[in-house]
Amino acid sequence: MSLLAVGTVAFDTIETPFGRAERILGGSATYITLAARFFADTVRLNAVVGSDFPEAHVDLLRARGIDLNGLVRDGDGETFFWAGRYHYDLNQRDTLATHLNVLATFEPDLPASYRDSRIVCLGNLDPTVQMQVLDQVDAPELVVLDTMNYWIENTPDALRTVLERVDVLIINDAEARELSGEPNLVRAARLIRDMGPDTLVIKKGEHGALLFAGETVFSAPAYPLEDIHDPTGAGDTFLGGFAGHLARTGTTDPEAMKEAVVMGSALASFVVEAFGPEQLLHLPAEALEQRVRAFYQLSAIPEGLALLSE
Amino acid sequence: MSLLAVGTVAFDTIETPFGRAERILGGSATYITLAARFFADTVRLNAVVGSDFPEAHVDLLRARGIDLNGLVRDGDGETFFWAGRYHYDLNQRDTLATHLNVLATFEPDLPASYRDSRIVCLGNLDPTVQMQVLDQVDAPELVVLDTMNYWIENTPDALRTVLERVDVLIINDAEARELSGEPNLVRAARLIRDMGPDTLVIKKGEHGALLFAGETVFSAPAYPLEDIHDPTGAGDTFLGGFAGHLARTGTTDPEAMKEAVVMGSALASFVVEAFGPEQLLHLPAEALEQRVRAFYQLSAIPEGLALLSE
Numbered sequence: 001m002s003l004l005a006v007g008t009v010a011f012d013t014i015e016t017p018f019g020r021a022e023r024i025l026g027g028s029a030t031y032i033t034l035a036a037r038f039f040a041d042t043v044r045l046n047a048v049v050g051s052d053f054p055e056a057h058v059d060l061l062r063a064r065g066i067d068l069n070g071l072v073r074d075g076d077g078e079t080f081f082w083a084g085r086y087h088y089d090l091n092q093r094d095t096l097a098t099h100l101n102v103l104a105t106f107e108p109d110l111p112a113s114y115r116d117s118r119i120v121c122l123g124n125l126d127p128t129v130q131m132q133v134l135d136q137v138d139a140p141e142l143v144v145l146d147t148m149n150y151w152i153e154n155t156p157d158a159l160r161t162v163l164e165r166v167d168v169l170i171i172n173d174a175e176a177r178e179l180s181g182e183p184n185l186v187r188a189a190r191l192i193r194d195m196g197p198d199t200l201v202i203k204k205g206e207h208g209a210l211l212f213a214g215e216t217v218f219s220a221p222a223y224p225l226e227d228i229h230d231p232t233g234a235g236d237t238f239l240g241g242f243a244g245h246l247a248r249t250g251t252t253d254p255e256a257m258k259e260a261v262v263m264g265s266a267l268a269s270f271v272v273e274a275f276g277p278e279q280l281l282h283l284p285a286e287a288l289e290q291r292v293r294a295f296y297q298l299s300a301i302p303e304g305l306a307l308l309s310e
Numbered sequence: 311m312s313l314l315a316v317g318t319v320a321f322d323t324i325e326t327p328f329g330r331a332e333r334i335l336g337g338s339a340t341y342i343t344l345a346a347r348f349f350a351d352t353v354r355l356n357a358v359v360g361s362d363f364p365e366a367h368v369d370l371l372r373a374r375g376i377d378l379n380g381l382v383r384d385g386d387g388e389t390f391f392w393a394g395r396y397h398y399d400l401n402q403r404d405t406l407a408t409h410l411n412v413l414a415t416f417e418p419d420l421p422a423s424y425r426d427s428r429i430v431c432l433g434n435l436d437p438t439v440q441m442q443v444l445d446q447v448d449a450p451e452l453v454v455l456d457t458m459n460y461w462i463e464n465t466p467d468a469l470r471t472v473l474e475r476v477d478v479l480i481i482n483d484a485e486a487r488e489l490s491g492e493p494n495l496v497r498a499a500r501l502i503r504d505m506g507p508d509t510l511v512i513k514k515g516e517h518g519a520l521l522f523a524g525e526t527v528f529s530a531p532a533y534p535l536e537d538i539h540d541p542t543g544a545g546d547t548f549l550g551g552f553a554g555h556l557a558r559t560g561t562t563d564p565e566a567m568k569e570a571v572v573m574g575s576a577l578a579s580f581v582v583e584a585f586g587p588e589q590l591l592h593l594p595a596e597a598l599e600q601r602v603r604a605f606y607q608l609s610a611i612p613e614g615l616a617l618l619s620e
Contacts, residue, residue: 089493183399185516186534206495207517208529219518219531219608224496259615292615298529299609305569305602 001141002042003247004114005032005240006133007123008103009047009057009071013083014275016090018229021275025057027080028123028146031233033066034280035240035267036121038288040247044114046070046133050078050102060281069111077102090231091205110136119247121239122166124148127158134165142252144168144243145197146235152179160195167252169197170239176202185210186217199257201242203235211261216254220261221299223269223291230275234268237280241267266291311451311557312352314424315342315550316443317433318413319357319367319381323393324585326400328539331585335367337390338433338456341543343376344590345550345577346431348598350557354424356380356443360389360412370591379421387412400541401515420446431553432476433546434458437468444475452562454478454553455507456545462489470505477562479507480549486512495520496527509567511552513545521571526564530571531609533579533601540585544578547590551577576601 005028012026029047037043044067053073062068083097108129118141122130130145145166151159152175159179163169169192173185179195180188189200189212199213204222211218242264249256266288270279315338322336339357347353354377363383372378393407418439428451432440440455455476461469462485469489473479479502483495489505490498499510499522509523514532521528552574559566576598580589 184536184538186536190536204517207514208531210534217534217608219534220611221518221529221531221609224520224527224529226494226496226500228494255612258612262611262615296611298527299531299611301530301572301606301609302565302568305572 001040001118001247001250002044002116003036003040003119003121003243004044004046004070004110004117004137005029005036005121005123006046006108006130007032007121007125007236008080009045009049009053010080010082012232012276013081013097014230014232015085015096016230017086017088019275021230023081024276025060026082026232026276028125028236030061031236031271031277031280032121032123032240032243033061034064034277035237035264036244036247037064037066038241038267038283038285039244039263041065042247043067043244044070044117046072046108046110046114048072048074048102048106050080051075053079064281067113070114072106072109074102074105077105084232086231090228093231108133108136118142119144119243121243122146122162123236123239124151127151127155127162131158131162131165134162142167142243142246144170144239146170146239147175149175149178164196166197168199168201170201170203170235170242172203172205172235176200201261203238205231209238209261209265211257213254213257216258218254218258218261220258220265221295222265223294223298225269225272228272231272232275233277234272237271238264238268240264262292262295266295311350311428311560312354312426313346313350313429313431313553313557314354314356314420314427314447315339315346315431315433316356316418316440317342317431317435317546318390319355319359319363320390320392322542322586323391323407324540324542325395325406326540327396327398329585331540333391334586335370336392336542336586338435338546340371341546341581341587341590342431342433342550342553343371344374344587345547345574346554346557347374347376348551348577348593348595349554349573351375353377353554354380354427356382356418356420356424358382358384358412358416360387361385363389374591380424382416382419384412384415394542396541400538403541418443418446428452429454429553429557431549432456432472433549434461437461437465437472441468441472441475444472452477452553452556454480454549456480456549457485459485459488474506476507478509478511478552480511480513480545480552482513482515482545486510511571513548515541519548519571519575521567523564523567526568528564528568528571530568530575531605532575533604533608535579535582538582541582542585543587544582547581548574548578550574572602572605576605
């Protein structure tokens with residue numbers, strides 16, 4: 001199935017206790033498409049960049065087979081810029097700068113060739129913009145959405161409106177608690193699914209991910225990593241891997257969703273091992289497959305666990 | 311294999327957003343033994359109670375088949391008392407009162423019949439007392455230890471000394487980070503295992519548990535619960551279920567350890583559904599077995615996940 005990702009293409013400046021990277025390629029649409037292209041043949045990107053965005057970055061995405069007909073260049077401004085600093089405990093980060101630049105006036109206008117996209121991935125953006133995208137897609141099979149605390153707090157009505165049209169919501173545990181107003185994640189999941197999304201994935205960072213799909217609840221572990229150099233983009237990579245796997249298999253039942261969670265988790269576990277999307281650009285398929293097999297090892301309960309009555 | 315649990319038998323006063331329970335039966339040795347007795351035939355308890363401890367509680371433990379030859383009554387004082395209040399987010403609690411009472415002068419003196427115990431469970435106590443217990447056991451097959459931030463901070467040397475004689479350390483993620491001085495749990499695990507314990511279990515509450523045993527890393531999910539009424543005793547119940555399963559199977563290899571983590575998790579998931587050890591007193595074996603089966607459902611990655619090369 002064809003896959004469309006709408007989000008940001010950005011410059012990121014990232015500081016972690018392990019180093020610093022200045023104005024490197026970033027943005028939700030970058031990570032989502034670079035992750036999805038491991039699985040899906042047709043990966044379409046819709047985003048805006050400014051006059052300062054180098055052609056070399058465009059070439060780099062094109063070389064990975066990503067359809068860039070929807071990559072808009074706005075010559076009147078600069079590319080979206082984000083700077084952040086991670087603490088020694090990488091679960092905590094400070095945003096040092098957010099310059100919306102050309103993103104401030106971005107209104108998605110999908111190329112005609114994108115309108116038949118089957119899986120639509122809406123990266124973290126103003127929910128009004130996410131809605132504008134949906135209005136331009138003919139009949140998506142699956143709409144996958146990411147959001148963040150900023151939109152939950154500042155545009156709750158717009159977010160609720162778009163959620164009614166979403167099939168899969170992928171957020172982290174803090175966001176799930178905030179969106180639902182409920183600290184218990186099982187209750188939070190029920191409340192959130194009542195808002196629209198049939199399927200909910202709650203990302204828990206180092207603790208893995210929870211999938212609620214149909215009657216299914218699935219708990220995926222996180223791959224235990226010793227060296228996390230930069231968590232930037234891990235969530236978007238998860239989303240891209242998740243949606244990409246579904247696009248590849250052409251199925252969206254709960255069993256396929258479980259597989260998609262594992263694929264997203266495996267891919268995200270690589271991204272955090274280097275700064276920026278470096279790993280997504282160069283990762284061999286064999287390495288990804290090996291890590292997926294490690295997920296089985298990590299989570300398999302021995303068969304035939306002797307029960308009390310035996 | 312025979313199992314010995316040394317720890318506290320206590321009165322607990324517990325407040326949660328869901329209710330209040332006053333001076334109910336509690337203590338680490340209570341939870342550990344009541345959990346272990348689901349699996350192990352020979353479960354021995356060593357702890358001290360005061361003059362105020364009712365015979366009805368003693369009868370209740372005896373009726374569950376627990377060997378109480380090591381339950382010492384100190385007529386000169388009152389039973390250890392703890393009072394705590396849990397917040398709406400049950401991960402947070404305030405200790406309202408800790409009255410050591412007879413525990414302040416407790417020096418374990420094991421009955422001769424306990425000295426051949428094969429699995430020794432050292433509940434959260436002063437590490438010097440934990441060491442005194444070990445000195446009185448002839449040749450334990452497996453020593454399992456719990457501790458807490460208080461001992462990590464206040465008696466680090468005594469804790470290090472006893473850790474050298476421990477086979478399995480079971481602590482939570484915050485304790486693992488504090489003990490190792492390392493926020494990354496994989497690195498923390500390596501540092502802690504270098505202190506003595508071959509096997510380490512890191513409990514992560516609602517996020518499940520991580521097992522490091524030999525070359526094995528295993529991630530067990532937590533059972534997704536909507537109604538958590540009282541987290542008190544969950545960790546001790548986990549330990550009792552874990553050690554009890556190993557006592558029953560008579561094996562301590564990494565595969566058995568994985569099973570033990572699932573058994574401990576399943577049993578702990580019941581305990582938190584009611585105040586105090588209520589569930590451990592009345593839980594039918596069938597209910598426990600059903601929950602263990604739910605753990606398979608919850609964590610099984612579909613077999614034959616289509617990889618990229620297929």
